[in-house]
Amino acid sequence: GQNIDQPTEMTATEGAIVQINCTYQTSGFNGLFWYQQHAGEAPTFLSYNVLDGLEEKGRFSSFLSRSKGYSYLLLKELQMKDSASYLCAVVDSNYQLIWGAGTKLIIKP
């Protein structure tokens, strides 16, 4: 079967760094997406990794290890507006996105 695992909820402090992990087992792999979803809103694109390594984009970075079936999203200099759910999704062999349940990130002052 296909499976994407993420922690259900994490809490962090404003100004700190947080790492959200995602492990996956899918039929084929054509890349991994991270999306951000604020409460009551639609998911929006954050990052895409298809090769191993770290992709940095401002305060957000995403890492992929295909051999380990593992990715993480790193958020630096946390701001209150970063309070949201973070969704990990893998592109499978049929080019469909397989979604994790999401990690709800709570930022405290």
Add this chain to the structure above:
Amino acid sequence: IAGITQAPTSQILAAGRRMTLRCTQDMRHNAMYWYRQDLGLGLRLIHYSNTAGTTGKGEVPDGYSVSRANTDDFPLTLASAVPSQTSVYFCASSDLSGGPYNEQFFGPGTRLTVL
């Protein structure tokens, strides 16, 4: 119109009624998708369409039907609504012409309650 629109924004529906959720995109994307999102379960694919005139079943298609008569529109129909179909429904689209990079763009969602 900019991006993807969905209608209605929210709806309360009596069980057994028929309901169509509308979705329109103006990005000329070839692929479109319908998801439902339930607490703790993440996004689950209901139906998809890789190009106008074709549709396919996703993970949870039972009780739902779709059509794709043109590039822009992808309506989702509940033939006879049941309470378990209470959920938030998201329509999404993507451009698959370039290969497997499948960044999906989402509409604002429809919150449906079936009583």
